[in-house]
Amino acid sequence: MIRPALKSPPDLVCTPETLDSNRETPDTSDSPEQLRADILAHLSALGVSTNGQVGKALDKETIRAAHAHQRDLLLKREVGALRPRLERYLPYFADGRDVEPDKIQPKLIPVNAEDWTGELFRLATTLWSVPVSRGFGRRMRYLVMDCSNSKLIGVFALGDPVFNLRARDQWIRWNAQDRRERLVNVMDAYVVGAVPPYSHLLGGKLVVSLIGSREVSEDFSQRYGTMEGIISKKQKRARLVLVTVTSALGRSSLYNRLHLRAAPNPFDPSAPTLVKLVRIGVTEGYGHFHLDGELFGRLRNMLIQHNHKYANGHQFGDGPNWRIRVARVGFEMLGLSPDLVRHGISREVYAMPLAENFDQVLRGEVKRAILHRPTLKEVAKAALLRWVLPRAEERPEYREINREVYLAHLLKN
Known part of the structure; x- marks a missing residue:
């Protein structure tokens, strides 16, 4: 059995707010037209075409740049929670x-x-x-x-x-x-x-x-x-x-x-x-990294409004690749190609x-x-x-x- 060897730092408090800091809160006031426009603008900024292909040379710097927006959001959230x-x-x-x-x-x-x-x-x-x-x-x-x-x-x-x-x-x-x-x-x-x-x-x-x-x-x-x-x-x-x-x-x-x-x-x-x-x-x-948490939350909220079974099908046993399934269905509802889950970065x-x-x-x-x-x-x-x-x-x-x-x-x- 592997046992912890270090004591907890003094006065360390892990609040429910800290633990839930990655929770996505969908925007309930969204319109499909606005969501569609925001998704296309976001993917275009990352270099992902509407056919789901990355339009840049796939060197390491390009891949880092494609992840930059999502990483910035994650960093802001995590450091904000841990800052004290x-x-x-x-x-x-x-x-x-x-x-x-x-x-x-x-x-x-x-x-x-x-x-x-x-x-x-x-x-x-x-x-x-x-x-x-x-x-x-x-x-x-x-x-x-x-x-x-x-x-x-x-x-x-x-x-x-x-x-x-x-x-x-x-x-x-x-x-x-x-x-x-x-x-x-x-x-x-x-x-x-x-x-x-x-x-x-x-x-x-x-x-x-x-x-x-x-x-x-x-x-x-x-x-x-x-x-x-x-x-x-x-x-x-x-x-x-x-x-x-x-x-x-x-x-x-x-x-x-x-x-x-x-x-x-x-x-x-x-x-x-x-x-x-x-x-x-x-x-x-294929993946979902190029769809940041805020946009994914809005797509999921749209599925909730349509009572779609994928909206909350994220428990283990509900099926594989929940985020990709949500994204595919959401793209189709917005008249976009479900192949937008293909970012083109092979690993x-x-x-x-x-x-x-x-x-x-x-x-x-x-x-x-x-x-x-x-x-x-x-x-x-x-x-x-x-x-x-x-x-x-x-x-x-x-x-x-x-x-x-x-x-x-x-x-x-």
Whole structure:
């Protein structure tokens, strides 16, 4: 069992207003004509044509620019909610001089949305250049803390995978029935990354690798191993045998060729594999990120006024991809193409096998998953030797990073 190691910051209060700060309040005075015009103007500003295609070169800066409006709204909301406690959380971020690479000791702290861990998680993700989802369904969120100095290395979060993901399904060789019955054994890493100065030391690769640790597998089994399926009403004895992760900015330097071998020489090609990411394909460029929360809320309100079943069909078990379903129906009601959910940004899809026979388990060929995962300590030791220590020696300028820039950056925005 992974147990929190840090005490709550003094006087920390998590109010209902803070917890519900992302709630969308639709505008009840909307007219369809105005909503249609606002959607077209918004998509045009992002570079998305009325045919649902991004009309710009899809380099990383273009993708960041396409996300900028949504990220600005998210940043304003989150920092506004956390502003009274920003100074209290700043000590969890390290100055460069606080980090001694050879002494880094990662520890996983489970995140609870209603205490300081939830707020620190939210604050850390405001540093991402692409807006971070809060996830849905089953969720396992972690702070990765450095026990050598009590500073935050990074965060990661696992959640329910999307129901339809062609690259994953073709790679596993799933049919529809197999997927319906065994998707419970798969999770998606929807948030992964390190914060400065650890991010300058390839700490993101360390954080990704920790997903493959024994502690995460055991935590999953304790939380969800005997839960009843919401749709099937059966106990499926879920085991985490595969984790998927999708790049945020097209081609990923973080995930590409991530293959961690055991210490003492993780560079030795004959050393046993601890964690490996396999590139399995790309997405087709469908989603809803380009439809910001305010516009989505207005579309949803229109569906509510028409008593459409999708308006409130967002509970787990109501069907996949709720936001996309709402957007498609809403676009059609406004006389727009439902293909506007296609933003055209393809992202790389990777898979991290956690069981030796994961594919056989997921296809129903065998029932028992062979799970022999390395411990967090083993993964961390190998990742430090493989990535962090060489980068620290190669680029010592990480020591000049000042954590005050975090607070200045957040307050400025």
